Amino acid sequence: MRPPLSKADYVYEALLEEIRTGQIPGGTPLRAAAVATRLGVSVTPVREALRRLEKDRLISYEAHHGATVVDLGDEALEEFYGVRAVVEGLGARLAAARIGAAELDGLRRLHESMVADAAQGRHDLLGGKSEEFHLRIADIGGPAFLGRQARAVRASFPVPPGASLWLDVELAGRQLDAHERILRALETGDGETAEQIMIEHVRAGAAHRRG
Template identity: 65%
Template sequence: MNAGPGARPGPPQSKADYVYASLLDDLRNARISGGTPLRATEIAQRLGVSITPVREALRRLENDRLIRYEQNHGATVIDLSAEALVEYYNVRAVVEGLGARLAADHITREQLDSLWARHEQMVADEKAGRYDTLGEQSREFHLAITDIGGPAFLGGHARAVRNSFPVPAHASLWLDPDQARNHLTVHEQLLKALQAGDGAAAERIMIDHVRFSGHYRRTRD
């Protein structure tokens, strides 16, 4: 039986992956806020696993700089500052902008068709008022472009950057109908630049697009 749209991700190939994905989903959707202590025994009981995979997942979250260990306090979710938010979006703009520039140089017809299909699905969802689906689709759209431009390094780096500062679903600009329509227009412009092989335009559009998202988030927080 398939899980519903609001279901927690099920166990993938390992229990540590399951715990990591579950905690990352909680952080991304602000179910666990900054400054919250994370107790391994409580997490293990809640997710129905032993302590070992929980400890492994917590180490991965520490490497992602989402939690920190303090003497006598254990693991605590990092409460990131406004300055960190600015840095996050600027790093994203550089990495994803470079990915778009490189993608324009060697994108294939099949890859371009796949990106257009993603975009058309987002347009259909926006018209149907399914705004809650757009944020994750946009994330996959951006990462797909970065993967095309930099399959060896950039794609993985873009994911690491995004995972280091999860954006809560309620803070997504895609929930704002006006912003959703504007950003779909930008996505279309980006696709046209990729189609034309115009790397400079693709990079500029992506950088401006990501930085605008950062400005929106800062003014909303």
């Protein structure tokens, strides 16, 4: 069972989720007193959470301005998807040599649920399930280290809900096809193909965000 969150952990996770999902856009000032009031805590845990977010490079401090959410531009976007492609591609290559029947079956069921969601127009569910699909593969490929790194990379860049390519019917179909091809490569133990498809699949997200 997960231990209860400290107040600082609670504030950190709440702000992290709001930044990651774009509820708090880049360039937004974060005033400790206002955050404390909104989240129902004192200023002390808010300040601790802000220090952690600064360490994560999600906020910055400027003289006379205080804490501000970092406004990540195109160069940061390219770096984010580039790192994701490398990490998740490596995860797919390693997973092809390690995946077991039960793990493969779990990935197949998850993929089939995404296909069903797409067919019924539930595209708002696809982004979260896609993330789970990718992270499961990373965990299988690198249970000691790689899975944690994949999560850390994803947590470092906010993705507004409306920016998900899974909301586009045509693009969602292409990405589901990529998932299917990754599954076939994993099933046959073809790590090189799994890695290449994963890299191209992740880079498609970068192209969509640029557009």
